[in-house]
Amino acid sequence: MAQRLKHVDVVTIGVGLTGSLTALELARAGLKVVGLERGAPRFTVPDFQSPAIHDELRFSIRKAMMQDNVKEAVTFRNSSDETALPIRRWASFLPGTGLGGSFVHWNGQTFRFQAADFIYKSHIEQRYGKKILDPDLTIQDWGVTYGELEPHYDRFEYLLGTSGKAGNIKGAIQPGGNPLEAPRAREYPTPPMKEPYFGALFRKGAESLGYHPYPQPSSNLSQPYTNPEGLALQQCVFCGFCERYACEHYAKASPQTVILPVLLKNPNYELRTNSQVLRINLDSTGKKATGVTYADSTGREFEQPADLVLLTAFPLNNVRMLLLSGIGTPYDPKTGKGVVGRNYTYQTTGGATVFMDESINVNPFMASGANGTMIDDFSGDNFDHARLGFIGGQYIGAIMTGGRPIEFHPTPEGTPRWGLKWKQAVARNYNHAVLVQQHGTSTASRLNYLSLDPTYRDAWGLPLLRMTFDFPENDIRMSQYIADKVVEIGRAMGAKSVTRGGTKRPYNTTVYQSTHNCGGAVMGDDPKTSVVNRYLQCWDVPNVFSIGGSAFPQNGTYNYTGTIGALTYWALDAIKNQYLKAPGPLVHA
């Protein structure tokens, strides 16, 4: 029997990026906020310190910071024709756990989306007509515009101290930045990172072909910075242990470095770790949340009553919680009806390995998580698709984040997979190879969705989330087109050889690609095709907001953390200035 606790104003499910941002704002507004984090507490000191943090086996290979599959996995199938089976060990995507969530072990790559991304359906249909879209594609407008989000992007970047060079300030193109970016109000809070050798080699090759290389925006900072919360971040030292690892050094933006010390001191806030939320409780009408039920680390269950429930978990877990709680109608791909789980998207990634002459010491181990040099010439809709037969695009860049050898030991095509010739090729090429990535859009399809698994359960006895996904043919054609461009750039870099990338079907969960899982609880103006309105408020249960990448109707070109931060501040604005004054639906469809 769950023990009923004292009522609070707000409960957040998850204390990562979105959970900490929302909690601080609402605690400051005078509300009593409880943050429920299923994982353990952890802090820069003592938990993220050198030398132990620089352990590739433990963190990259054994996935020490990730969700434990023993307790909670995801089942997967490429299509509804198959039976979904458990992802018994993470590979393709790596859901995190613990205080701070994935925002602890991310790479710091901090982008804004393009203006066209937010009105994607309208934009594509206007520019190319409906005929360019394959029949299964279900792209949508977001219900919010880039212009509305711009001040919130700005606020998020200044919280993190993001390092970069503006390319477009209020319409005026700036030298040294990305001339193709969406306009911004002002410069980045700190200057761009130093450019490693791989970036300089890429820059030269890209420029020779007439492209526009720019420094990747980075929340591993280029110089010491004190953020608006008074928290001091340090200068990144290019240790080469960024993604999968926590930063020992206060140089990577994370809840621990940009907000938690302030949040934890706020008397209106209470953090409870090792607290696994099992469901959001609804009243007898099914239209109002009364709070949540969670289990603590001993397995005891508690009911936490609250007026406002914020779903601030990893995107996949946001969707799962809605399904487990009976909020909204689950999507049925056979009928096309229902919305929860609909428009699940991912990220279309790949890349080439550019083998340089042995006189060129690339030194990939001197790297940070976001110190790439890249081009947007093929991102999104930045190029004319009229005669290409696909929509969407990818950024291209030399974005090496370390030279950790279990994961990185490239050999040219034709090298045997093991044995003496393999070893010799590894020794000859390790320090003379550049990885050039292609990373981009994931188009929504009526075939790809999230649901609850009928067979497999987690350690608490609840159904696992089931993922049904394959790359739409549109995205394959897009990726193959851009793979050719990548090879051209590799050759222009002076490569001895280039192994071509490009995405193929079927999507395979055994190879790491990206942890940018999106959608399933998408935002929009129409309750028939969205789960939340433009303020991320659930249409069906107005005192529940679902905040995160789950809200994306489809995924754009870029890594999504920047946009999630902006959307969080946008939703908070609406919660503080509209919802709290008059609780109830903010949008009447």
Add this chain to the structure above:
Amino acid sequence: MTDLTRRFMLKATGAIGASLVSAGACVAAATAQESDASSSGAVRAAPNAQLTTYLFLNSDEAAFVEAAVARLIPEDDQWPGALTAGVPNYIDKQLAGAWGVGERLYRSGPWRPGTPAQGYQLPFTPAELFRTSIDAINKELAQAGTPFSTMSSEQQDAYLARLETGGKDLGGVPSNVFFEHLWECTIEGFFSDPVYGGNRDMVAWRMIGFPGAYASYYDLVDQHGIKINRAPMSIGEGPHGGMHLNPDIPAKLP
């Protein structure tokens, strides 16, 4: 010093942690002390290797692993291979530990074969998988009169290639699944930090020029193409608890 450490210290340009050198110096490499063939805890010495105390692999299993990894990443006159790097020791300790018994592995049924895109779907833990597979291999080869470690290098390579291709059932484990596990463990044992029992003397890192667990390259990252000659550094050595940081960058607590 043993052959291993003397030979490869000539290639190193910096000091090696004292703890690793003295461990090697104390060990007599040549004589094997084999206990009962079917028990673990066997202590074995392969040529040019330091003694390994096996906690999980029995003597026959260890003999297969040593011979197999010696073909997967062979020795040459430039650089050592998996055997002298201690990869069998790494594999043994992983199988004996948490990963071997199924740490972080979703282990509930029902069990279905699945598509390649759905990944590993067998009930075996890594320890079970290795034991089942290697015992099946050893049994088959013993019956044929050709234990793996007695084959020529060419025969061993051919046998491993057949395992890799698949189509052979090893007591329930498809041979290609076993091969992938073995290969992945060999890579890990070769390139992981020496604290895990492989990559002895950081020989694999010296081979490729990976500096290891260093923390800072701020002053070097924009010196494009510079050749790094520093000796690699393991988690397990160096200034105790110290970070390799540019002293000009303060690490302040907020």
